Amino acid sequence: MNGNFDLDPGEEPGKDNEMIYEHQKNSRRRDSDSEDCPYTKQARNEETGKQTTENHTYGTVTQGKTHLVPHGCVKLKHTEDSLLILWGPAAICSGHSFSAMAPLEGVPCQLVRIMECKQGAVRAVRFNVDGEYCMSCGSDKSVKLWNPHKGTLLHTYAGHGYEVLDARGSSDNSLIGSCGLDKSVMMWNVGTGECLRKFRGHAARVNCVCFNEESTVIFSGSMDGSVRVWDLRSRRNEPIQVLDEAKDAVMTVSVSAHEILTSSLDCYTRVYDLRNGKLMSNCIGESVTCATFSGDGQCILASTMGSSLRLMDKETGELLSHYTGHSSKDYKVESCFTSSDTHVMSGSEDGYVYCWDLVKGTLYLKLEHKGSRVVHSLSPHPTESYLLTATLGQMWFWSAEPQEEQENA
Template structure:
């Protein structure tokens, strides 16, 4: 997916259908859901993209069928705002975190709490499962990432990553790597195979960092109104993406499922979409004028995106989307 692998204009023009497919983007607003959770702190697709989860400042988590706009279940148990949630790889458990300094491990079907994990000294911003969904990792304003064993009855974390000098803003876990971003201006990558940590200095508070689908690049978003694409191995900057506004809030970014477009929320009520290679803005998608679009989640296999703004989530797709026949 490196920029130097971009096909020539001649190659692009010889396959009109393929070019058409590549330009399809999740830019069409299909519907809006009032989550009735106060402010929605985060929205996340589950592992296979069939459902989504919302975190509210009313201390709840809600599980939705987004295509049918249907609320499936509500989870209560946090003492303050819920700031992040993640689903296990078989969709049978959830992990959530929030301002109560607690990580909660849930049974999806019953809505019951399986375990509570405590140990962070401050608000927990982000949570993720490992690939086997046997370990939960959490990142906090206390500058640490902690790993919790779901199968153990011990209350202490099995590992603490404390290299950051400020709040952990985002977290992503693959089969052998942990990626974190921090307000200290660094993106850190932990390679579990060799027990080594690599860091890239961005220079401004980093609000979000995501691996590309092929694992070769890292996309980061920072408080200098800039997204950067970094080479995983060398740390070389492969691209910059500007035009949006992000200087104050925790704005999330991501890559679409084809790894050819960059997407980000913004503080001006728009979602911005850039061409990965060219670095030019392809679309500005209006959501709510002059409001902060802070959280967004991209479907793992389709041109679908859900964004959160204040008390609502917004479902976007491409122009070829066909809603389910039984949609309400």
């Protein structure tokens, strides 16, 4: 396998049921110098023409507290320990400063509070469906549920055999789905903390999970190169569908009303159109560690191990914009759109979160995490200007605008 991800000795990718799709493959490798790339061309013209650096919005958030040892993130070669950061509305905490050259237009940059997760390395952080709560996944085999607006821990869910790598909340907030190194997918009752279901079937670690909109099924992507679909209404513990087109590890899974988006280390993003029974594959040319839909579902944002971020048209695979400057070579580094879809953000292996203007492609903001070498996981609020990030073993809460009532809550 590519990307230094290895299966356990003697394990082979599972091939259970198969779904037949009309396969539309676009294997052209696209880059930022393409002549039919209007967004990239516009940004390039601005950089070489009249646009100067003082006209570019740029800022830096500085963390006052220093951590000397950069513990874990999900690294492609080996793992260490992590830190969790949440971005939301409130005043800047003492010991941190922000400097910017222009108004930040709803981009989260104000620190509200820091919470110690106390679950070893934080592997991933996720908002729930309405953004009122969030989940952190730890190397101590636990999932924790938080109220980030008050900084309180609500519940701890323990039962995995090894580290937890991802978790998601259902649409009615009654269930949490989680996955990890023990090759299983677990369903939790949010209120009681009871484990309701445990699905097995993957041949290697499970990297990601995702509910459909009705939360009737849950999808899981694994190192074995497959995406498995589990029916939550059935008592059967076998997957109802196996999508095994990927030739390497599946890193992320996203679901819209009728489409499934996956990213894989085999250099492809894949969109499964469930209405028309079609599969659209797009070769990026580099191992893809993260892929997400835009808010309108028309574009795809893909992160690669080549330290680049690409915005592509979902239907044609055309490169719309290309974002660089961050570092992503050895770790699984996530990216996302802001809640307003005006900017894109990405973690980085140099201890920053980078933010670019969606259309112009110019660097808009850098958020520094002092003492941290890698910022690997981030999750935007579904509707407001909040952001969750992970590095080391803490959770931070940030906002676009300072609000004293949040700080005093």
